[in-house]
Amino acid sequence: MLLWCALASAQAGDKLLPGAQARDWLMRMHAAATQRNYQGTLVLTADGTMSSSRVAHFCEGSQTYERADVLDGQVRRVLRHNDRVVTLWPDSKVAHVEQREPIRPFPALPSTGDDELFDRYDMVAEGPGRVAGHDAAVFLLRPRDASRFAQRLWAEQASGLLLRADVLAQDGRVLETTAFSDVAIGVKPQPDSVVSAMKKLDGYRIVKSLPQRTSLDVEGWRLKNPVAGFRQVSCIKRSLDPLADDTRSVAAEVVQAIFSDGLTHVSLFIEPYQAERHRPGAAMIGATHTWMQPLGSHWLTAIGDVPMATLKQFAAALERAR
Amino acid sequence: MNDEDSMNEPNAAAPSRWRAQLSALMDGDRHAADEACRAWAGDASARADWHTYHVIGEVLRSEDAACSAASDARFLVRLRERLAAEPVVLAPEVSRLPVRARRAWMAPAAVAAGFVAVAGVLLATRLATPQESRDAVPALARNPGVEAPATALAGLRPLPAPASTMATDPGGAASRDGAMLIRDPELDRYLAAHRQYANASPLVIPGGVVRSATVVAAPGR
Numbered sequence: 001m002l003l004w005c006a007l008a009s010a011q012a013g014d015k016l017l018p019g020a021q022a023r024d025w026l027m028r029m030h031a032a033a034t035q036r037n038y039q040g041t042l043v044l045t046a047d048g049t050m051s052s053s054r055v056a057h058f059c060e061g062s063q064t065y066e067r068a069d070v071l072d073g074q075v076r077r078v079l080r081h082n083d084r085v086v087t088l089w090p091d092s093k094v095a096h097v098e099q100r101e102p103i104r105p106f107p108a109l110p111s112t113g114d115d116e117l118f119d120r121y122d123m124v125a126e127g128p129g130r131v132a133g134h135d136a137a138v139f140l141l142r143p144r145d146a147s148r149f150a151q152r153l154w155a156e157q158a159s160g161l162l163l164r165a166d167v168l169a170q171d172g173r174v175l176e177t178t179a180f181s182d183v184a185i186g187v188k189p190q191p192d193s194v195v196s197a198m199k200k201l202d203g204y205r206i207v208k209s210l211p212q213r214t215s216l217d218v219e220g221w222r223l224k225n226p227v228a229g230f231r232q233v234s235c236i237k238r239s240l241d242p243l244a245d246d247t248r249s250v251a252a253e254v255v256q257a258i259f260s261d262g263l264t265h266v267s268l269f270i271e272p273y274q275a276e277r278h279r280p281g282a283a284m285i286g287a288t289h290t291w292m293q294p295l296g297s298h299w300l301t302a303i304g305d306v307p308m309a310t311l312k313q314f315a316a317a318l319e320r321a322r
Numbered sequence: 323m324n325d326e327d328s329m330n331e332p333n334a335a336a337p338s339r340w341r342a343q344l345s346a347l348m349d350g351d352r353h354a355a356d357e358a359c360r361a362w363a364g365d366a367s368a369r370a371d372w373h374t375y376h377v378i379g380e381v382l383r384s385e386d387a388a389c390s391a392a393s394d395a396r397f398l399v400r401l402r403e404r405l406a407a408e409p410v411v412l413a414p415e416v417s418r419l420p421v422r423a424r425r426a427w428m429a430p431a432a433v434a435a436g437f438v439a440v441a442g443v444l445l446a447t448r449l450a451t452p453q454e455s456r457d458a459v460p461a462l463a464r465n466p467g468v469e470a471p472a473t474a475l476a477g478l479r480p481l482p483a484p485a486s487t488m489a490t491d492p493g494g495a496a497s498r499d500g501a502m503l504i505r506d507p508e509l510d511r512y513l514a515a516h517r518q519y520a521n522a523s524p525l526v527i528p529g530g531v532v533r534s535a536t537v538v539a540a541p542g543r
Binding site: 098100240283303304 | 508509511512516518
């Protein structure tokens with residue numbers, strides 16, 4: 001750990017942002033993403049593959065509306081009004097209606113002064129940049145230990161809206177990129193276009209999923225030692241396969257515990273072990289790593305945009321409480 | 323083809339006939355395909371003619387293309403050797419389940435084939451390359467606090483060809499597993515569920531709802 005810190009601080013020529021400025025920028029990014037009206041094309045790139053979507057985000061008072069049309073592969077549209085999310089599959093005429101668990105804003109939000117994020121990351125200003133025709137300020141959020149990845153962020157100068165985010169491996173390689181290829185900021189809000197589309201479900205088979213709130217404790221699990229820098233922010237019980245036909249053997253409900261370090265999050269899925277479904281292993285997709293292993297008569301799937309070693313720490317720490 | 327004789331005894335067809343068919347196929351006549359392919363497969367002189375026709379066509383366009391049929395064959399042999407020497411990227415483990423159980427597991431996979439195309443856009447699961455395995459070691463070495471024995475990295479190593487027959491006991495120790503899970507539609511469900519919570523972070527990436535949508539499984543019908 002010391003060695004890692006020494007290496008990190010040895011990188012000369014950094015323009016480490018003072019805490020107040022760093023907080024200010026993060027707050028602006030957050031406010032812009034949640035409160036501005038914008039519309040654009042978002043491109044996700046990972047492992048040499050890409051996928052793009054038309055996205056629109058509207059805000060009126062405390063109400064948030066979002067629409068996304070995924071442009072690659074099967075036609076699908078995601079509509080969101082606050083915590084209610086509807087995913088439409090026009091080809092198969094299925095509508096998946098979800099009431100998503102609202103996550104309480106992480107206390108690392110600048111106003112509280114409880115800066116967990118800045119305990120884990122240093123923010124470095126990397127000067128001006130340009131994304132999707134907008135002038136941007138470029139920042140590097142550099143982790144202070146090896147349990148998480150760095151992120152490079154491009155924030156629009158005027159509004160602070162995040163135009164691009166790269167997740168970087170420890171050797172500096174870009175693992176994945178999320179970026180606008182074009183975006184209009186400050187568009188006229190059209191919440192009706194979202195709300196009416198959410199109501200127009202004639203001819204759709206409607207599938208609902210409602211996660212239930214629970215806790216690791218209630219489910220009989222505990223982390224015997226915490227993983228450095230991660231805090232549990234939510235725990236729910238849910239079905240992973242609400243779209244399954246009745247004829248298919250449906251995966252039982254899983255417990256999903258979510259841990260956050262203020263920037264990224266890790267999900268631990270716990271469920272009864274099923275020999276025909278579960279095989280131990282590991283996988284990675286862009287920056288997202290997955291680790292699967294048995295836990296006695298249960299099965300753990302740990303997923304997060306963190307190094308595999310971090311997921312293994314979670315796996316090693318999780319134990320049956322009763 | 324509706325020529326009964328050539329159906330039953332492909333190579334008995336007169337060379338002049340299959341030459342005509344090869345020529346027609348080159349010109350894009352799909353009706354000539356059956357007979358021409360049979361002739362190509364069954365008769366070395368037909369293959370030589372096929373090659374010659376192409377060489378004639380190529381040379382008419384560029385003289386660089388002039389080469390013998392044997393060099394094509396040598397190229398193919400070299401290609402096969404190189405392919406055989408490549409490490410196997412996809413290494414499905416051998417299932418120890420009885421056939422019926424295996425089929426039950428395969429069925430959802432088949433149903434899910436429709437959404438592999440969807441999710442696959444972003445989710446072409448890849449194995450760590452040897453490069454990355456090497457990278458991971460110094461990364462861990464830098465952090466003595468992390469209890470990640472080198473053996474745990476075994477899971478990140480691409481498997482050599484013979485390892486495709488390696489069976490992993492589903493209940494066995496994960497630390498010694500050699501198999502990677504690849505493009506498993508089951509995994510997409512977990513991934514989608516995980517990504518719904520992108521707003522757990524104060525750093526809201528615009529269009530976060532999209533990110534989870536890219537892995538949402540399409541209903542299988």
